[in-house]
Amino acid sequence: ELLKTTLSSKKEIPWRLRALWSLEAINALDRPTLEPLFEDADPTIRGWAYRLAFETEERRKELLIPLAGSLGKEKDLFALTCAASAAQRVEPVWRSAITTRLMFKEETAKDPYLEMMVWYAVQPRFALHPSDAARVLHQITSPVVRRNAVRFIMEQPAEAQTKLIGDLLERVKDSKQPELQLEVLRGIREGLTGKKQTPAVPPQWAETFSQVRGTTDPNLRREVYGVALLLGDAEAEQVLSKTVSDPAEPASDRISAIELLLTRKRPEFAKTLRTLLDDPAVRTAAIRGLASF
Secondary structure: OHHHHHHHOOOOHHHHHHHHHHHHHOOOOOHHHHHHHHHOOOHHHHHHHHHHHOOOHHHHHHHHHHHHHHHOOOOOHHHHHHHHHHHOOOOOOOOHHHHHHHHHOHHHHHOHHHHHHHHHHHHHHHHHOHHHHHHOHHHOOOHHHHHHHHHHHHOOOHHHHHHHHHHHHHHHHHOOOHHHHHHHHHHHHHHHOOOOOOOOOOOOHHHHHHHHOOOOOHHHHHHHHHHHHHOOOHHHHHHHHHHHHOOOOOHHHHHHHHHHHHHHOOHHHHHHHHHOOOOOOOHHHHHHHHHOO
């Protein structure tokens, strides 16, 4: 009782922490003692309360929902990192109450260590239901978690990839965030690059390509055309071929088109490159391209 009194008192934080750890060591830390600490004024106390909440099976059952509710108001990075660590002790099927809140909090994107802790906590959930990764992608605040989610999707078996890539393209099409669109398209391109067997073209591709191809962002445009080539989009290949040979196009666009078309390694493209050796705007890119054949 003395330890519990010390823990609930207004004494200095080190004394309260020692009381908390001592109660855990003697197996005297129960729900009535631990749950009020989720609302404590000190973030260190809150963080350790989150961390110790799931040390036993009984506490996991009793404190999962109260802890998830407290995370809605939590702003402290240390306390959130502790919660992400604690979530990894919960079975993946049950931990979504916590990981969902962590993924969607703005604070998660502010700390690289927290971002990775959240990813380690949420990845087993995505392993059970890969489609969830695409479904919530636009709500995830952390660029690191988003990128890892896209990479995870692209590592799924080939028979499931067409649908999953289609789900990702839906996020691209519906998003008003160029950063999100860029991350998703780059992840798809990187995931498809080097694969001997390309998945079937998802039904969402045509509308997504039509919407994004006209962007003024050169990086986004490059990524969407890169995905188009890997999916075997003949129209995109024709557009890029025309860009390469048109001296009226900006040199940067022509060089980018050369680099993208080189991924196809078509023998006829080598002939096109030879015709560009006298064009000073793209000569260097043409020489490098020829050297890669």
